[in-house]
Structure formats: structure tokens, C-alpha cells
Amino acid sequence: MKISIGITRSLAASALVGLIALGAVGFLAQYKDLEGLRESSQESIFWDASQSEAELARFMATLGRYALGDDSVTSAEVNKRFDILWSRVALFEEGDVGRRIARYDTERQVIRELRGLLDKHEETIVNLSRPVDEARTRRILAEFSAAGAHLRALSVEVLQSEEIRLANVREHVRTSARLTSFASMGALVLALVLIGLMLIETRRYRRMAAESAELAERAEAASRAKSQFLTMMSHELRTPMNGVLGLLALVRQSSLTDRQLRLVERAERSGRQMSTLLGDILDFSDLQSESLVLDRDMFELASLTRAVEETFGPTLQREGASLRVELSEGLPRWVVGDLARLRQALGHFITYLVENVGSKDVRLVIRPGAGGPVFEIDAAVQYSELPGWQPESMLDREASEYDDFASDALGPLIGRNLIAMMGGSLELRRATEGRATLSVSVPLQVIEGGVECVRLEAGSVTVQAVLGALVRRLGHELWNESLGAQRVSVVLLEAGGEDEAAQAAAMRADHPGARLIAIGAPSAVSLFEAVCSQPVTSESLENALRVRRRGESEIV
Amino acid sequence: MIRESVLRLGGSLLLAALLALPGGEAAATGDAMLVVRNEAAPDTPEVRMTEEDLLALPQVTVRTNTEFTDSVVEYEGPLARDVVELVGANGATTAHLVALNDYSVDVPVEEFFEYDVILALYADGKRLSRRGKGPIWLMYPLDDHSELQDPLYNVRLIWQLTTMELR
Numbered sequence: 001m002k003i004s005i006g007i008t009r010s011l012a013a014s015a016l017v018g019l020i021a022l023g024a025v026g027f028l029a030q031y032k033d034l035e036g037l038r039e040s041s042q043e044s045i046f047w048d049a050s051q052s053e054a055e056l057a058r059f060m061a062t063l064g065r066y067a068l069g070d071d072s073v074t075s076a077e078v079n080k081r082f083d084i085l086w087s088r089v090a091l092f093e094e095g096d097v098g099r100r101i102a103r104y105d106t107e108r109q110v111i112r113e114l115r116g117l118l119d120k121h122e123e124t125i126v127n128l129s130r131p132v133d134e135a136r137t138r139r140i141l142a143e144f145s146a147a148g149a150h151l152r153a154l155s156v157e158v159l160q161s162e163e164i165r166l167a168n169v170r171e172h173v174r175t176s177a178r179l180t181s182f183a184s185m186g187a188l189v190l191a192l193v194l195i196g197l198m199l200i201e202t203r204r205y206r207r208m209a210a211e212s213a214e215l216a217e218r219a220e221a222a223s224r225a226k227s228q229f230l231t232m233m234s235h236e237l238r239t240p241m242n243g244v245l246g247l248l249a250l251v252r253q254s255s256l257t258d259r260q261l262r263l264v265e266r267a268e269r270s271g272r273q274m275s276t277l278l279g280d281i282l283d284f285s286d287l288q289s290e291s292l293v294l295d296r297d298m299f300e301l302a303s304l305t306r307a308v309e310e311t312f313g314p315t316l317q318r319e320g321a322s323l324r325v326e327l328s329e330g331l332p333r334w335v336v337g338d339l340a341r342l343r344q345a346l347g348h349f350i351t352y353l354v355e356n357v358g359s360k361d362v363r364l365v366i367r368p369g370a371g372g373p374v375f376e377i378d379a380a381v382q383y384s385e386l387p388g389w390q391p392e393s394m395l396d397r398e399a400s401e402y403d404d405f406a407s408d409a410l411g412p413l414i415g416r417n418l419i420a421m422m423g424g425s426l427e428l429r430r431a432t433e434g435r436a437t438l439s440v441s442v443p444l445q446v447i448e449g450g451v452e453c454v455r456l457e458a459g460s461v462t463v464q465a466v467l468g469a470l471v472r473r474l475g476h477e478l479w480n481e482s483l484g485a486q487r488v489s490v491v492l493l494e495a496g497g498e499d500e501a502a503q504a505a506a507m508r509a510d511h512p513g514a515r516l517i518a519i520g521a522p523s524a525v526s527l528f529e530a531v532c533s534q535p536v537t538s539e540s541l542e543n544a545l546r547v548r549r550r551g552e553s554e555i556v
Numbered sequence: 557m558i559r560e561s562v563l564r565l566g567g568s569l570l571l572a573a574l575l576a577l578p579g580g581e582a583a584a585t586g587d588a589m590l591v592v593r594n595e596a597a598p599d600t601p602e603v604r605m606t607e608e609d610l611l612a613l614p615q616v617t618v619r620t621n622t623e624f625t626d627s628v629v630e631y632e633g634p635l636a637r638d639v640v641e642l643v644g645a646n647g648a649t650t651a652h653l654v655a656l657n658d659y660s661v662d663v664p665v666e667e668f669f670e671y672d673v674i675l676a677l678y679a680d681g682k683r684l685s686r687r688g689k690g691p692i693w694l695m696y697p698l699d700d701h702s703e704l705q706d707p708l709y710n711v712r713l714i715w716q717l718t719t720m721e722l723r
Binding site: 044051055058080083084086087090091094095096097098 | 622623624625626656657659686687688689707715716
């Protein structure tokens with residue numbers, strides 16, 4: 001694992017370094033691009049320089065033609081060319097264009113020379129008129145001609161410098177292209193390296209996952225073997241223990257002295273404790289292996305209280321403790337759940353409080369709760385048997401805490417697990433000093449609207465058995481003759497036979513207050529309150545049982 | 557001597573090219589400062605605008621920097637689209653602009669309507685002179701639109717404008 005983390009870290013670090021490097025290269029390429037773009041965006045000063053040269057030539061040509069007596073050329077035309085030449089000089093004296101050209105004119109000072117000539121001959125040109133002073137005009141042309149040669153030299157230098165500038169732009173673009181290619185290639189190589197490393201990592205993780213799965217499988221197999229061993233050992237130990245208890249019971253029935261009888265009773269008690277402990281180990285093993293399955297059947301809450309009293313009362317009495325069981329008002333009579341396991345869970349808590357905590361006064365109150373009946377075990381806890389014990393420890397211990405797990409914690413642990421399997425919850429309160437109340441909430445299905453007493457009249461044994469199971473599952477009571485004819489509230493009659501009408505009439509006569517429900521397809525629907533078609537399901541039977549009115553048959 | 561000088565200059569290729577220009581510098585505009593015509597609508601007479609005519613149009617101010625000035629300058633003059641409207645665009649897509657020195661440039665007419673392009677007569681309150689960029693300098697609001705920061709628009713800043721021909 002350490003090696004794997006090391007590789008993952010170096011993978012991330014190398015990716016990060018690579019990305020930073022590529023980012024830097026990309027930034028440099030962008031910078032070069034921008035530099036080239038800026039330079040290429042500048043006005044071409046060669047154009048401005050050459051235009052000045054052209055305007056000088058045009059002025060000189062116009063002035064020459066005027067001096068030669070060309071009538072098509074006026075002094076105004078000469079002045080226009082003169083002004084345009086002025087504007088070219090003005091162009092070089094300001095702005096970015098002027099500054100860039102001035103850089104090439106520091107030695108020759110052509111612009112200054114030209115401006116000097118314009119100033120010098122300003123008056124002559126402005127006041128130009130015929131006849132022309134040939135000598136003066138000749139001098140002017142000669143001077144401007146000399147300046148023109150210098151201007152041409154400046155234009156050539158500007159042209160060359162512009163070429164160099166454009167070459168720089170091209171170089172910037174080339175450099176940028178090279179850097180971009182390098183960055184792209186680098187990104188490609190980096191991506192390939194990362195993909196390679198990721199493949200290696202993936203393979204490593206797969207191998208580790210396979211190893212982990214194998215280890216988990218081995219651990220599970222070991223756990224299964226342990227559970228099987230525990231189950232087997234519990235059975236193996238309980239069988240001889242039952243033999244011992246049986247023999248002790250026989251011994252107790254023989255004529256014994258009082259001392260011998262006490263010894264036998266002690267031996268019996270120890271044997272029962274061991275048998276109970278073996279049963280708990282068996283249950284715990286089933287809970288661990290998740291092989292314990294809860295039953296789901298209808299039972300009366302009163303039968304639960306009776307079962308608790310009958311099962312644990314004598315034991316607690318022997319311990320010198322009293323157990324009171326109370327049923328509050330407003331409780332449903334019938335509920336659906338696992339009576340035996342619920343009794344076992346409650347018994348574990350009660351037994352623990354009496355035998356391990358030393359409580360001499362335990363009260364079990366069953367009262368209505370929001371999510372079903374609540375079983376409150378209220379006990380006096382004086383902490384005499386277990387110094388430092390707190391009631392909360394009943395709920396604290398987890399199944400995984402094997403290191404210091406005491407056998408006395410097994411009962412509450414099994415109880416908690418059973419309640420959890422039923423979807424219930426536990427809460428501990430200490431409302432008064434010296435007493436603790438453990439509230440066990442279990443969401444038991446409540447049988448609403450009372451329990452029907454159902455008589456089954458089916459031709460086949462199979463249909464009889466299926467209907468009986470469904471009736472019991474729905475929490476209703478199956479009728480038998482010992483309950484009396486008046487008890488029957490519903491008759492389920494398998495219809496479709498030849499004597500269907502006669503059977504229906506007989507049932508009406510025997511049970512005048514009962515509802516008659518046809519199972520299958522009756523010949524005369526009007527004979528029944530409801531019809532439940534085959535195959536019968538819990539839902540269809542429940543719907544049929546809901547039909548109360550007589551006279552209107554309903555097919556469900 | 558004068559003839560020799562002229563012939564020497566005339567011998568240069570540059571001068572030969574300049575003299576070969578159609579119309580050359582003889583393109584007369586009379587008293588008009590700007591001639592506007594629409595070749596796309598031959599029936600529409602050309603408009604010859606004096607300085608007073610240009611000043612009579614609504615004056616718009618554009619503040620911008622250019623490569624030809626040292627800093628931001630406030631230009632003032634009529635909108636180019638107002639001048640175009642004098643002859644009507646009538647399907648013309650290009651404005652062929654000609655300067656005093658025969659320099660010319662083609663500008664899409666739609667740009668006059670997209671941007672506040674003016675025919676600047678004043679710069680920082682001073683009348684533009686023929687010895688500078690005057691009397692008319694076509695000015696785009698370069699600083700107001702990033703897409704105008706391109707050498708293409710340096711070329712379109714034609715100064716000493718004399719003719720606007722819509723095509």
C-alpha cells in the first residue's frame with residue numbers, strides 16, 4: 001500500500017510539474033505572439049517616408065512647369081503642392097510615426113533640412129507670380145533636389161529597417177510556433193506517460209483488490225467454520241447436559257435427605273444455567289452468521305405476558321426477586337410477530353437485571369406507543385452485585401468487542417440483536433434514583449377491526465391447508481367445534497360443486513350471523529356476501545373479509 | 557537650367573508614375589471643400605460642399621488617440637453618414653475617398669452607420685490646416701472600439717480629404 005501511495009504521489013507530482021512547465025512554455029509562446037502582433041500592427045513608416053519623397057518630386061515638377069511657362073499650372077497649384085509638402089514634414093514631427101522615422105534621421109537630419117528649406121522659400125512660393133525669376137527658381141530647385149537625394153537615402157534606410165522589423169515579426173511567429181509545437185509534443189508525451197503510469201496503477205489496484213477479496217473470503221470462511229463449530233459444540237454439550245438434568249430429576253424423586261435434596265437442586269440449577277448458556281451461544285452464533293430467521297404469526301399480547309411470567313417467574317422467584325407484568329389500556333388484543341423471540345429478548349433483559357445486577361424488583365409494563373406496543377422493563381438497580389456497573393452498559397457492548405467480553409453480557413447482546421432484527425429500538429431512562437427503565441419499542445403489526453373466527457369448508461385437503469395458512473397469516477382465528485357455532489363470524493366455502501346451494505344453506509342455518517364467502521367460481525353468486533376467485537392470495541382474501549354487507553355480492 | 561532640373565526629376569520613375577495619374581492634380585473642386593457624388597445612383601447630382609455647408613451640419617466630437625498624434629485629441633466635425641445622406645446611399649456599399657495628393661482609399665459605407673465616423677474640421681478646437689491634416693480628416697472613434705485598433709483603420713484615416721464617391 002505504501003508503494004502504491006508513493007507511486008500515486010509521484011504520478012500527481014510529475015503531472016503537476018509537467019503541467020507547470022507546459023504552462024510556462026505556452027505563456028512564452030503567447031508572449032511571442034503578442035510581441036509579433038504588436039509590431040505587425042504598427043503603421044508602415046516606409047510608406048510615409050516614400051510619400052514625402054513623392055510629394056517633394058511633385059512640388060518640384062509643378063514649380064518647374066510653372067517656371068517654364070506652362071499655362072496649365074497656376075501659382076495656386078504650386079502653393080497647393082507646397083502646402084502638401086509642409087503637411088508631410090509636419091507628419092514627421094509628432095506621433096508614434098514621427099518618432100519612429102526620427103530614429104533613422106538622427107545623423108542626416110533630412111527632416112530638419114527640408115523644414116529649413118520650406119521656411120526659407122516660404123515667402124517666394126507664397127508670392128509666386130509671373131514673370132518668374134529664373135535664377136532664384138533654379139537655386140530653389142537645386143536646393144530641394146539635394147534634399148530629395150537625402151530624403152531618398154532616408155527612405156531606403158527606413159525601407160531596410162521596415163524589412164528588419166518584419167523579419168523580427170516573422171521570427172516572433174516562428175519562435176511562437178516552435179514553442180507551441182514543443183508544448184504540444186510535451187503535452188502528448190506527458191499524457192502518454194501518465195496513461196502508462198495510470199495503467200500500472202490500475203493493475204496494481206486490481207491485484208490489491210483481488211488479494212483483499214481473497215482475504216475477505218478466507219475470513220468469512222473462518223467465521224463460518226467458527227459458527228459451525230460453535231453450533232456443533234452447543235448441540236454436543238447440550239445433549240449430555242439434558243441427560244444429566246433428566247437423571248437429576250429422577251434422583252430428586254427418590255427418597256433423599258434434606259441435604260442431599262439441596263445438593264441435587266443446586267446441581268440442577270447449575271445444569272439449567274449451563275443449558276441456557278449453551279442455548280445463548282447457539283443463538284449468538286446464528287445471529288453472527290445471519291442464519292436466524294424470525295417467525296411471523298398472530299398472537300395475543302396477553303399470551304406474551306403469560307409466557308413471560310410462566311417462563312421467568314419461577315426462576316426469578318428462586319433468586320428472591322419479584323416480577324410484575326402489567327398490560328395498559330388501549331392496547332390491541334392481537335398483533336403479528338415472533339412471540340417466542342420477543343419473549344426471549346425480554347427474558348434476556350429481565351434475567352440479566354435480576355441475576356447479574358441483583359435487582360429484586362422488576363416490573364414489565366406493556367403500553368401503547370406511536371410505532372406499536374412498547375415494553376417497559378422497570379427495575380430497581382442498587383449496583384450491589386456489580387460495583388461500578390451502570391444500566392447503560394446493557395446497551396453499550398457491541399458484538400465486535402470480544403477482547404474483554406464477559407459471558408454475562410451475552411444475554412443483553414442477544415436481546416438487542418433480536419430487537420434490532422424486528423426493526424425495534426431500545427431506550428434507557430433513569431427517572432428515579434435507584435431504578436432504571438428500559439423501553440423496548442417493537443413495530444408489531446396490529447390486527448385492526450377485530451379478529452374473525454373463520455370456518456373453512458373446502459372439498460380438498462390442499463385448499464383447506466392453504467386457506468388455513470392464509471387465515472392465520474392475516475391474524476384471524478380458525479374455528480373448530482370446541483369453540484361453538486356462535487363464535488363463527490365468517491365461513492369460507494369452496495364453491496362450484498353440485499351441492500353448493502345446499503352447503504350454503506346449511507352454513508346459513510348453522511351460523512346465522514356469519515358472512516358467507518365463496519372460494520372459486522360459484523354457480524349462484526347471490527348466495528354469498530363475497531367471492532374470492534382462485535388462486536386465493538392474502539390480498540384477495542383480506543379484501544373479501546372486508547365485505548360486511550349482506551345481499552350484495554362482491555367478486556374480488 | 558530649370559528645364560534640366562525638371563528633366564532630371566522627370567527622368568525618375570517616381571515622377572513618371574505621378575504624371576501618369578489620371579486627372580493628376582488637375583482635379584479641380586472650385587470653391588468646394590468636399591465633392592460628394594453617388595455613382596450607384598447616376599441621376600443623383602453631385603454635391604459640392606463648402607466649409608460653411610459642412611459646419612451647418614450637426615457637429616460631433618470624437619476623442620481618440622492615433623499613431624499620428626502625441627496624445628488623445630478632441631476632433632470635431634459632421635458625421636460621415638450625414639454627408640452620405642446628402643446624396644443618399646441608394647445601394648452603394650463603398651465610399652471611395654480621395655485626398656488632395658490623390659491618395660485614395662475605399663471604406664465600407666456601413667462603417668459610417670456602425671460607428672460615429674466624422675469628417676473632422678477641428679482638432680482640440682483649432683481649425684485643421686492644409687499644411688497639417690486639413691482641411692478635412694476622416695476620423696474613426698478608435699479608442700471607443702477595440703476592433704478598430706488595427707492598422708487597417710490607420711489606412712482609412714485619410715486626411716486632406718477632397719472627394720467622397722459612393723459606389
